Amino acid sequence: MSETSDLTTTTAPEFRSGPTVTHKVSRTVWSGAVETLGQGQLTLLSLWASPSAVTMALLDEATKRIGILRVDARRQSFPSVGRLYPAAQRLERSITDLYGIGPEGGPDLRPWLDHARWGVTHPMGATKAGDAPVTYAFLPVEGESLHQVAVGPVHAGIIEPGHFRFTVQGETVVRLEQRLGYTHKGTDSLMTGATIARGAELAGRTSGDSTVAYAWAFAQAVEAALATHVPQRAIWLRALMAELERLANHLGDIGAICNDAAFGMMLAQCSVLRERVLRTSDLCFGHRMMRDCVVPGGVSHDLEGAGRVAVAALVKEIRGTFPSLVALYDSVASLQDRTVSTGILDPALAKRFGAGGFVGRASGRDFDTRRDLAYAPYDKLKFKVPQRSEGDVNARVWQRIDEVEQSLSLIDQILAGIPEGLIATSLAAAKTSREGLGLVEGFRGDVLIFVALDNRGKIARCHMRDPSWFQWPLLEAVIEGNILADFPLCNKSFNCSYSGQDL
Amino acid sequence: MRKFLIEGLTRRPLTEAGPEPADPALEDQGLSLRTTLKQRLGRSLSIRQVDAGSCNGCELEINALGNPFYDLERFGLRFVASPRHADVLTVTGPVTKNMAEALQRTYDAMPDPKWVLSVGDCARGGGCFAGSYAIVGGVDAVLAVDLHIPGCPPAPVELLKGLLTILESASARI
Numbered sequence: 092m093s094e095t096s097d098l099t100t101t102t103a104p105e106f107r108s109g110p111t112v113t114h115k116v117s118r119t120v121w122s123g124a125v126e127t128l129g130q131g132q133l134t135l136l137s138l139w140a141s142p143s144a145v146t147m148a149l150l151d152e153a154t155k156r157i158g159i160l161r162v163d164a165r166r167q168s169f170p171s172v173g174r175l176y177p178a179a180q181r182l183e184r185s186i187t188d189l190y191g192i193g194p195e196g197g198p199d200l201r202p203w204l205d206h207a208r209w210g211v212t213h214p215m216g217a218t219k220a221g222d223a224p225v226t227y228a229f230l231p232v233e234g235e236s237l238h239q240v241a242v243g244p245v246h247a248g249i250i251e252p253g254h255f256r257f258t259v260q261g262e263t264v265v266r267l268e269q270r271l272g273y274t275h276k277g278t279d280s281l282m283t284g285a286t287i288a289r290g291a292e293l294a295g296r297t298s299g300d301s302t303v304a305y306a307w308a309f310a311q312a313v314e315a316a317l318a319t320h321v322p323q324r325a326i327w328l329r330a331l332m333a334e335l336e337r338l339a340n341h342l343g344d345i346g347a348i349c350n351d352a353a354f355g356m357m358l359a360q361c362s363v364l365r366e367r368v369l370r371t372s373d374l375c376f377g378h379r380m381m382r383d384c385v386v387p388g389g390v391s392h393d394l395e396g397a398g399r400v401a402v403a404a405l406v407k408e409i410r411g412t413f414p415s416l417v418a419l420y421d422s423v424a425s426l427q428d429r430t431v432s433t434g435i436l437d438p439a440l441a442k443r444f445g446a447g448g449f450v451g452r453a454s455g456r457d458f459d460t461r462r463d464l465a466y467a468p469y470d471k472l473k474f475k476v477p478q479r480s481e482g483d484v485n486a487r488v489w490q491r492i493d494e495v496e497q498s499l500s501l502i503d504q505i506l507a508g509i510p511e512g513l514i515a516t517s518l519a520a521a522k523t524s525r526e527g528l529g530l531v532e533g534f535r536g537d538v539l540i541f542v543a544l545d546n547r548g549k550i551a552r553c554h555m556r557d558p559s560w561f562q563w564p565l566l567e568a569v570i571e572g573n574i575l576a577d578f579p580l581c582n583k584s585f586n587c588s589y590s591g592q593d594l
Numbered sequence: 595m596r597k598f599l600i601e602g603l604t605r606r607p608l609t610e611a612g613p614e615p616a617d618p619a620l621e622d623q624g625l626s627l628r629t630t631l632k633q634r635l636g637r638s639l640s641i642r643q644v645d646a647g648s649c650n651g652c653e654l655e656i657n658a659l660g661n662p663f664y665d666l667e668r669f670g671l672r673f674v675a676s677p678r679h680a681d682v683l684t685v686t687g688p689v690t691k692n693m694a695e696a697l698q699r700t701y702d703a704m705p706d707p708k709w710v711l712s713v714g715d716c717a718r719g720g721g722c723f724a725g726s727y728a729i730v731g732g733v734d735a736v737l738a739v740d741l742h743i744p745g746c747p748p749a750p751v752e753l754l755k756g757l758l759t760i761l762e763s764a765s766a767r768i
């Protein structure tokens with residue numbers, strides 16, 4: 092079992108319609124899979140632990156099949172994935188922090204989420220009283236005329252907390268090292284033993300800007316585990332919410348990126364459009380961000396006549412205004428001067444890390460869960476997956492501009508084609524323990540949620556992998572050689588989630 | 595660009611009237627917003643925001659206060675980059691153990707007199723994250739809170755009401 096086709100055998104229709112098939116593998120097979128990952132033939136979708144095992148989800152981008160491998164870890168260790176596949180390193184460090192299970196041969200054994208402040212170590216495994224805080228060992232830097240700039244965890248703007256350690260030579264950034272984990276809320280532990288309803292509440296509060304994507308991925312995982320058929324209308328309404336969420340985020344961020352290049356007018360104009368999306372969402376679904384609107388089994392609100400009219404009017408307004416904003420973006424030389432050729436993400440790196448969303452697609456990684464691991468109703472909708480190869484801030488802005496246009500077209504199709512019927516069904520009862528996988532394309536990229544249910548239908552384990560896990564490390568690479576003053580711009584053009592990765 | 599500038603001159607502004615003191619929960623705090631708006635003239639407050647572990651939902655709505663519909667700055671309210679310039683600290687999220695010290699230090703860096711506004715359901719008692727090993731609880735587990743704004747996240751109008759309430763309270767205390 093070392094051919095990639097043996098490792099990834101599950102098609103999207105399979106894992107999306109029933110319980111997940113997990114392959115218990117030997118350490119040899121596991122290590123073989125790690126080699127294959129290291130050779131770039133497979134992409135890691137995620138890596139997570141339970142108290143006695145470690146599981147990885149793999150994707151073969153060529154065949155669009157996935158595979159879930161699980162290796163025993165009762166001896167508190169497993170063969171490292173990060174040893175050959177760097178994108179797994181932070182996930183491994185988190186596994187050690189939470190479970191006390193260590194990666195054998197792992198290249199980086201420093202804690203990640205654990206800042207030695209919880210009062211305990213390994214809160215999800217064999218818990219012990221915690222150690223006193225120690226100074227975090229940042230990577231050493233050596234060289235002439237280097238100095239360091241430390242930023243955070245509290246940032247100057249109204250954003251999430253995290254620490255950035257820059258090493259600069261003059262104005263040029265030689266190295267950025269991130270330290271995250273400040274917003275770690277112990278969500279995994281709260282999930283364990285929770286009811287499905289409580290799990291949905293927590294999932295929807297993992298990363299506030301992607302509440303629909305998370306709630307949908309969680310619902311998908313539970314529904315797959317229980318092989319529940321969700322009414323068609325509910326599925327179309329979920330897609331409508333997901334596209335509204337994508338629009339709101341893209342519009343807001345395009346403005347915010349320009350604002351970080353000191354072009355405030357774009358922020359003002361884009362924030363008007365964003366506000367209109369939020370108000371329309373509120374009118375249709377009773378909440379500006381549509382929190383708790385996707386529930387396992389369906390959705391909580393139907394789209395009434397007034398909502399339909401409002402959504403159609405919203406699409407019309409954005410179509411009317413947005414092109415002139417795009418033209419403005421494209422014609423202001425001082426803005427272009429900041430965004431073009433700034434913060435280039437090398438396509439090879441994007442591929443190697445399996446970077447999802449606009450970050451990956453603006454660097455040539457042609458992947459979109461909606462198309463490549465398709466789920467309803469996107470299998471019935473027409474859309475393009477825009478793609479670019481320059482990988483600079485400008486490309487990421489354009490990528491999002493193109494995605495706004497696709498979302499508008501999708502909303503048109505949803506309004507035209509949405510079937511009548513029920514908006515929710517009750518979930519089948521779980522009589523045996525089972526597992527399910529959800530994968531949803533949020534605005535930031537693919538959100539993966541794995542849920543294991545016990546024989547009473549409670550959550551035994553829920554793992555949520557934000558797209559940011561594979562994007563944050565790339566930001567470290569992207570800023571290298573840029574001037575420090577361009578960091579806010581690069582950072583905003585990535586817009587990774589802190590809370591989504593800290594959990 | 596000229597098009598947008600001309601439109602800005604000729605179009606009706608999008609900015610909406612400030613909120614009325616409609617929320618009984620806020621009025622309970624013994625403060626009338628109607629008088630706030632009058633007494634506020636000439637007064638202004640600088641606000642520093644700290645995310646002490648939120649999901650980022652609350653920050654998004656705080657950011658929305660700057661858009662042309664709400665236009666926070668017309669009330670003399672301004673978000674500032676440093677706690678040393680701030681009169682008010684708004685805090686979102688359950689306070690995580692990893693952020694508690696940074697929150698305390700931010701507060702300590704602010705000059706007196708100062709007020710603390712806790713924002714969002716998580717900021718009171720930890721909300722849906724209460725009971726986790728990784729959080730200390732709500733904002734009041736670390737700082738004395740002057741006013742709480744509920745919601746998940748609170749809509750911008752609710753945030754505005756809360757901030758105007760603080761503005762009133764600030765005028766009363768000085």
Ligand code: SF4
Nearest residue numbers: 648651714715716746
């Ligand atoms: S109150 Fe809601 S929006 Fe605010 S941080 Fe908590 S979960 Fe997020």
